[in-house]
Amino acid sequence: MLDLNDIAMFVQVVRSGSFAEAARRRGMPSNTVSRRIQQLEEQLGTRLLQRSTRKLTLTSAGQDFHERCVSAVDGLLEAGQELMSGSNEPSGLVRVAAPADFFDFFQMEWVSEFLAAHPRVRLDFVLSDTKADLITEQIDVAFRGGPLRDSGYVGRQIVDPGNVGMVASPAYIAARGAPRTLQDLASHDCVVSAQPGGHAVWRLVGPHGAEDVQVAGRFSGNTAQALRKAALAGLGIALLPPVMAALEVEAGTLVPVLPQYRPENFGLNVLYPSRRQLPLSVSAFIGLVIQKMNATDTAPE
Known part of the structure; x- marks a missing residue:
């Protein structure tokens, strides 16, 4: 035995x-x-x-x-x-893996609110655009954007993708005009995730379902923040995480491009190593993220 x-x-x-x-x-x-x-x-x-x-x-x-x-x-x-x-109160250390730009859209005030509500919980954030190894790095819960591919962990989408995706600066639109169709993107500068040759394929969902479009530009970067700053500088059209794009559109620093199209699989996913019961502290923090992020109707990449 x-x-x-x-x-x-x-x-x-x-x-x-x-x-x-x-x-x-x-x-x-x-x-x-x-x-x-x-x-x-x-x-x-x-x-x-x-x-x-x-x-x-x-x-x-x-x-x-x-x-x-x-x-x-x-x-x-x-x-x-x-x-x-003698208590069911959440307690202990929770190690959280999240994208490098997590706190660009997840307010630190929400973390403060959570810690005040759960005084026996400690949070340790591991922020990186590199996918964390939950076992090796002793991660309790990970938040990831984009397609949720089979990773050997338990995962589910907790926030649906938003509707804002492609954006550009008002100055870029004034100088180059706004594309009217996906095909028009071929004649525009687009800021893209780092790819050999400066080309990328964006998968978008529009009136005719999911469509792939090849785009190119003279600026590429490997983080959402780099792409956001390039778009703000007028270097081209960017496909940003919806929550990031929505904040800039609301502020008037970026404007929507082809708003009838939205990015596919830009929702927020949660992963954790165990297939069964989660510690109270982990489930409480997941609940906070679901509550706050769904309240924005958008999600990070």
Whole structure:
């Protein structure tokens, strides 16, 4: 029969990233932790972790086993903590992975409001346009824009895409005119995500459904902020995350281009490692993001 303590130890090792760190957190020798994980692997008849001098890596079997048991372990620990504290109050550290420009559209005042409502919760944000490895980086929840491709994590769209997408500065439109059709974009400068040759394909949804259009320009960048600033400087038409575009349109610094078209799959998605129950602190923060972002009727890339 499997020892639940060994399974909990396995979850701790994955989260800690090493036997030594797991041992430190558990207050026991590192070789004891290593031996118990080895015993668990022998009982299961499969290797869960690949060891190297630099780091531990989950095998495919280890990944699947971790996904299936982590929520149960967390649930038991959370139940014990709630009994000991006599409270169902969210608590603990929540590590959040989000796009680099997350706080350009998610107000810091909302974070302050959340922390005031949940005084036992701490938030640690990991902001990057690089997709985070939730297991390796010990991420509790990740927010991502764009198409939600199969990543091995649990994911769902929590905010629908908005209707504002293509924008340009008033000065650019005054100088070059406004395109009337998607085909007209071929004769315009567009600021695009970095691509070899300066070309990109935008997938848009309009009166005739989804359409692809190839665009090009003399400026490209690898972040939404770079594209926004290029559009503000009059360097061309940009396809921005809807919430970012909507804020600039509202301020009058950018104007909509071909407003009958909207970007496809620019909604906000949430991902988390476990397939089952989320910690109260994580579910509470996801709830805050859903509430605030849906109130804007827009979503980030």
